[in-house]
Amino acid sequence: MRTTAGDATQDAEHDAVPVHREPGDGLERLGPVEVAVGMPLGPGRRDAAPEPAAAHGRGGARAVLESLVADALRAGPAVVSFSGGRDSSAVLAVAAHVARRDGLPLPVPVTLVYPGLHEADESSWQHAVLDHLDLADRLVTVPVTDEERLLGARARSSLARHGLVWPAAAHANLLVESLGSGTRLLSGEGGDEVLGARRVTPWTVARAHGRPQGLRHLRELAGTIGGPALPLGPLASHNPWIGVPPWLRPPARAALRRHVAGMTRTPWRYDRATAAMTGQRVPQVLARNVQALAADRGVRWHHPLQHPRFVRALAHDGGSWGFRGRTDTMRFLFADLLPDAVLSRRSKASFNGSRFGDDERDFAAGWDGSGVDDGLVDVRLLRDLWLGERPPGVTGLLLHQAWLARGEPR
Incomplete structure (x- = not known):
């Protein structure tokens, strides 16, 4: 893949959290238990480079995010993978803000449309965001029928070339295939994890209100103390792995339970727990593998919300207690860019229906x-x-x- 000076800078930043690479292909493979579970488990490679100095005062994370997005816009042409969800809306809003402020070309929001798949329809949210950002005339839609099937023609071709790669859906990404070589693709990947609750969050909420907010809140408070024996803390309501998948045999179940136990034992302080996320295997493998597959099309993929510089700056902004949950974090970062209805929404689209069909x-x-x-x-x-x-x-x-x-x- 051809690189430029901008590419070299981005590579250096991503390599600050190194991961194992298969010789010659830039991909990281999962172990047998991880394949059975369907995701990477445990910690990844630790950052051997010194941490950059955090910005002084609250708001450093927003400044870092704008810097990361600006780098991509300058290296453009730049598009934003825009589903209409909170995370992709935030990245699009920051990109539009930075472009107008710095006199850079506006980003192009590109969205995949799934005819007949009701649970994937985000059109009302998309229009609300685009109208608010005055970007409606720049939207590009890419219709998807069976192109993203797990055993469709595109996926089989990629599997034949690259072999077994996580995430499985990356083998047939119609959005990447629709872009020209040299395009910079910005996504909101990682937002759920990076901007979500931490172990201390229920206590932060209690501290803000002066008392627990009902029975559910009391359970969450108890769960953060009980750890893996009482999976009732903030992770339980956001993490699908608390419930063990039924297809797993005992050895794989035990490995998954150890992984979940490790998640519930994260540092108590918000800043330390957030900073520790840069060393997790999931974001490391995801960033490496989707970029390696996108490189086949000459596309450079950026995930600013899970970039180590942004994660560390958010940890610094949050301090010991952090924020009162996902919505509070979104408001802290993006209240001046997006309507509160977007920042506080809880619904999410589902795209699994586009993966399984007759071939599968x-x-x-x-x-x-x-x-x-x-x-x-x-x-x-x-x-x-x-x-x-x-x-x-x-x-x-x-x-x-x-x-x-x-x-x-x-």
């Missing part, structure tokens, strides 16, 4: 269980889930593993 179910119907470790996965139950009405999205990696094992022509 036909494969599952003829699958004999080979290629998947039966010591880690109940293959019969997994097959039933794939043939069901709503196959779990996190099993996409296992579907790819089974398909590759069948030895399809490459």
Whole structure:
């Protein structure tokens, strides 16, 4: 892949949190248990570089975010992957603000449209954000029918070339394929984790109000003390891994429980817990792998909300107690850029329905269980889930593993 001076700067920043790379392809592979679970587990490589000095005073995270976005805009052309959710709306708002302030080309919001998939429809939220930012005339829509299927033609071609890669959906990203070489793609990836609650958050809320706010709040307070034996803290309501996936065998379940236990034992202080997120394996592997696959199209992918510089600056801004939850953090960062209805919304779109279709179910119907470790996965139950009405999205990696094992022509 060709690089420029701007690319070298971004590479240096991402390499501040190094991860293992497979020789020659820039991809990081998951271990057998991680494949069974459907995600990376545990901590990644720790940052060996000295931390940059934090900005003085509250608001340093916003300044860092604007700097990261400005770098991408200057290296442009730049587009924003815009679903209409809180995170992509925030990144688009910051990009538009920076472009107008610095005299840079305005970003182009690009959104995927899924005809017939009601749970993926965010059009009302998209229009509200675009009208507020005066960007409605710049919106580009890309319709998706079966192009993003887990075993569609695009995914099979990428699997044949790259092999098993997490996240599974990255093999067939129609948005990336719609962009020209040299494009800078900005996303809101990582917002749920970076901007969300921490272990101390229920106590921050109690401190702000002077008392607990009802029974649910009392349970959350108790959960933060009880740790993994009492998964009732702020992580429980936001983390789908608290409930163990039914297809896992005992060894994989034990590994997942250890991972969840580690998550509940994060540092008590908001700033330390937030700073520690830069060393987690999930954002490291995600940033590395999606960028490596996007490089096939000459696209440079930026995830400013999970960039180590932004995460550390947010930790500094939050201090010991942090914020009173996700919405409070959004208001702190973006109240001057977006309507409060957008900052405080709780609904989210779902795109799993675009991943499974006839090809995937036909494969599952003829699958004999080979290629998947039966010591880690109940293959019969997994097959039933794939043939069901709503196959779990996190099993996409296992579907790819089974398909590759069948030895399809490459």
